[in-house]
Amino acid sequence: MDLLPLRYFRVVARHEHISRAATELRVSQPSLSRTIARLETELGVPLFDRRGRHVRLNRFGATLLRRVERALDELEQGRRELADAAGLAHGSVAVATETLLTLVEPLTGFRNDHPGVDVRLHQSSVDGLLERLRRGEVDLCLMSQPVDDPALESAEVLHEEVLLATPLGHRLATRERIGMGDLDGEPFITTRPGYWQRVLTDRLFAAAGSRPTIVCEADEPGATAYLISSGLGVGLLPATARRFAPHAPLAWLHLDAPDCHRTLTFVWRRDAYVSLAAQEFRAHVTATVRRAAAGDEQAEQRPAVLP
Numbered sequence: 001m002d003l004l005p006l007r008y009f010r011v012v013a014r015h016e017h018i019s020r021a022a023t024e025l026r027v028s029q030p031s032l033s034r035t036i037a038r039l040e041t042e043l044g045v046p047l048f049d050r051r052g053r054h055v056r057l058n059r060f061g062a063t064l065l066r067r068v069e070r071a072l073d074e075l076e077q078g079r080r081e082l083a084d085a086a087g088l089a090h091g092s093v094a095v096a097t098e099t100l101l102t103l104v105e106p107l108t109g110f111r112n113d114h115p116g117v118d119v120r121l122h123q124s125s126v127d128g129l130l131e132r133l134r135r136g137e138v139d140l141c142l143m144s145q146p147v148d149d150p151a152l153e154s155a156e157v158l159h160e161e162v163l164l165a166t167p168l169g170h171r172l173a174t175r176e177r178i179g180m181g182d183l184d185g186e187p188f189i190t191t192r193p194g195y196w197q198r199v200l201t202d203r204l205f206a207a208a209g210s211r212p213t214i215v216c217e218a219d220e221p222g223a224t225a226y227l228i229s230s231g232l233g234v235g236l237l238p239a240t241a242r243r244f245a246p247h248a249p250l251a252w253l254h255l256d257a258p259d260c261h262r263t264l265t266f267v268w269r270r271d272a273y274v275s276l277a278a279q280e281f282r283a284h285v286t287a288t289v290r291r292a293a294a295g296d297e298q299a300e301q302r303p304a305v306l307p
Contacts, residue, residue, distance in 0.1 A: 091277030
């Protein structure tokens with residue numbers, strides 16, 4: 001059996017929509033439809049229930065998809081093992097993360113050290129990250145929320161305090177520490193549900209017996225600092241964000257709230273082959289992020305030099 005129709009079948013099964021699958025595969029819709037029809041003829045059963053361009057996986061298709069996912073995943077892992085045998089110059093790594101900003105600095109150094117490695121990045125909420133990981137679309141997830149899944153392994157990259165950021169002219173900007181009660185009614189800038197900032201925001205307010213007054217929900221956690229500096233509201237940001245947004249005029253306050261921290265973690269499948277490129281990428285990012293965080297902490301503790 002030819003592998004190409006099976007790869008096409010897997011994408012159509014995931015989308016349950018011919019045109020969307022054709023767009024992802026970069027083939028024409030008629031060509032994709034013919035390929036699926038030939039596969040059904042070869043197998044002797046229909047794989048989808050059809051309604052125009054919309055298709056729904058039937059029981060035959062669901063059975064085949066489970067086998068196809070496993071078979072193609074095994075072949076991909078075999079390809080990665082062979083690439084490792086040829087050395088890092090021919091490797092590849094696919095990473096999914098909630099925010100790409102964290103990877104900018106480490107990626108620069110990794111590309112300089114390993115110019116031949118093909119790096120692919122994906123961004124989404126936690127549910128999207130884990131779905132890509134379980135389907136074998138990515139090697140690693142870099143995430144800021146705990147995952148309780150025995151099929152996954154994880155390694156901590158950084159555990160850091162989360163601060164409250166306010167515009168410089170805000171009524172709280174001159175304070176060093178505040179409590180959750182000081183934030184009642186404050187316009188809050190955060191992310192959509194599913195991202196770590198929103199999860200932490202909702203948890204802290206719930207523990208204080210209140211709810212946040214959300215004025216902005218974003219898909220890019222890295223944009224939060226600039227939205228806060230515009231005067232739209234206040235929000236939670238990790239301590240390392242002070243380095244990523246040096247030109248955003250912000251005040252940074254410690255929040256007296258239980259477990260107001262972020263733990264940055266790499267996650268990968270326990271049963272999957274972790275390529276040499278993925279291992280090297282994980283080690284490089286971890287070392288770079290920790291080194292930068294240590295430098296930030298030393299700079300914060302260094303006394304100011306008066307003119």
